Amino acid sequence: MKTLAKKDLKGVVKAWAEKYHVLAPSRMAKGDCIFDTFQEESFSLDYKKPPLFPKAVFLPHTEVVFEVKDNKLHEVISARNTILFGIRSCDMMGLLQSTSFMTRDRDDIFYSTKKERATIIVMACPGPQNETCFCTTTFSGPVAKKGFDLMFFDMGNDFIIETGSHRGKELLSSGPFTDMDNKLAGEKIKTFKEKAIRDIPVVDEVYEAMRRLKDGAADQKVWEHFGRKCIVCGGCAFVCPTCTCFNVYDQESAPGNGVRARAWDACLYGGFTREASGHNPRPNQASRLKRRHEHKLLYYNESDIQDSLCGCVGCGRCSDYCPVHIGTLEVAREIVKE
Ligand code: SF4
Numbered sequence: 604m605k606t607l608a609k610k611d612l613k614g615v616v617k618a619w620a621e622k623y624h625v626l627a628p629s630r631m632a633k634g635d636c637i638f639d640t641f642q643e644e645s646f647s648l649d650y651k652k653p654p655l656f657p658k659a660v661f662l663p664h665t666e667v668v669f670e671v672k673d674n675k676l677h678e679v680i681s682a683r684n685t686i687l688f689g690i691r692s693c694d695m696m697g698l699l700q701s702t703s704f705m706t707r708d709r710d711d712i713f714y715s716t717k718k719e720r721a722t723i724i725v726m727a728c729p730g731p732q733n734e735t736c737f738c739t740t741t742f743s744g745p746v747a748k749k750g751f752d753l754m755f756f757d758m759g760n761d762f763i764i765e766t767g768s769h770r771g772k773e774l775l776s777s778g779p780f781t782d783m784d785n786k787l788a789g790e791k792i793k794t795f796k797e798k799a800i801r802d803i804p805v806v807d808e809v810y811e812a813m814r815r816l817k818d819g820a821a822d823q824k825v826w827e828h829f830g831r832k833c834i835v836c837g838g839c840a841f842v843c844p845t846c847t848c849f850n851v852y853d854q855e856s857a858p859g860n861g862v863r864a865r866a867w868d869a870c871l872y873g874g875f876t877r878e879a880s881g882h883n884p885r886p887n888q889a890s891r892l893k894r895r896h897e898h899k900l901l902y903y904n905e906s907d908i909q910d911s912l913c914g915c916v917g918c919g920r921c922s923d924y925c926p927v928h929i930g931t932l933e934v935a936r937e938i939v940k941e
């Protein structure tokens with residue numbers, strides 16, 4: 604394995620930014636930390652759980668998929684060589700789920716072209732990033748198991764770097780990296796992981812809620828209770844790393860000219876399942892919330908999600924951002940309480 608002195612990190616990322624579009628944690632003027640195009644002055648390692656990342660890189664909120672100019676159609680596929688530096692392990696697992704969904708039955712070229720040109724560097728979590736993290740419950744953290752090109756472990760004054768792909772190895776082929784004995788590095792990583800796992804609590808209610816949903820034993824009152832509270836903002840879907848639904852629309856700018864675009868959609872919206880006849884198989888907010896949470900805790904594709912467990916990677920963002928507290932944690936706890 605390799606190591607890198609922390610004092611050298613900024614220089615390394617700066618050198619990568621000369622060849623790649625590097626997205627890295629960046630501190631904004633008002634103090635928030637988000638993932639943004641690398642800039643030396645705003646680059647920061649003092650970040651927790653950025654609200655929208657990395658799904659938005661490959662499936663942007665709004666994206667033109669083709670344009671029509673004078674009645675002639677031109678496909679628009681935009682992608683460039685990108686490095687995503689420092690994503691969290693839960694987001695890595697979320698990205699694997701999103702990629703599986705977007706390529707499983709039919710390759711979504713607008714997504715996969717961007718994904719293929721991305722190098723992904725995970726920053727393993729030394730502990731919970733806030734009180735809603737539950738990646739140890741969903742087996743999606745604190746350390747990524749697969750999918751990454753490089754994974755950094757913060758050891759204080761330096762990083763130990765695990766390589767996950769040939770592309771990752773190439774990135775380490777020049778720069779101030781030093782070799783480290785694999786056995787010693789493995790022992791240090793083991794200690795790091797054990798501490799992180801001890802510090803991130805397992806939420807038993809999530810397992811119990813999964814069991815009740817599987818047995819059809821979740822009380823309908825839970826969905827009615829949350830259905831009355833939900834203000835239908837769609838925020839829970841927009842911040843979720845495993846939500847990938849989008850809507851498609853056409854915009855005409857002049858006769859024979861315009862674009863077809865797609866934009867994020869959310870299953871919490873009434874129009875999401877409304878059919879052309881006007882019939883809606885999910886006719887109220889309670890049924891829509893039930894569907895969303897069953898997708899997170901009940902239905903899953905056995906071959907591609909973290910150890911076949913569930914469709915939620917335990918990032919806790921829905922609990923962080925729902926203005927009326929209808930995150931997965933709150934829903935699981937209510938299912939168990941009822
Ligand atoms: S359902 Fe909530 S906790 Fe689970 S992955 Fe989505 S945003 Fe994160």
Ligand code: SF4
Pocket residue numbers: 832833834835836837838839840871924925926927928929
């Ligand atoms: S974030 Fe909360 S209020 Fe908004 S749609 Fe989701 S559950 Fe409803």
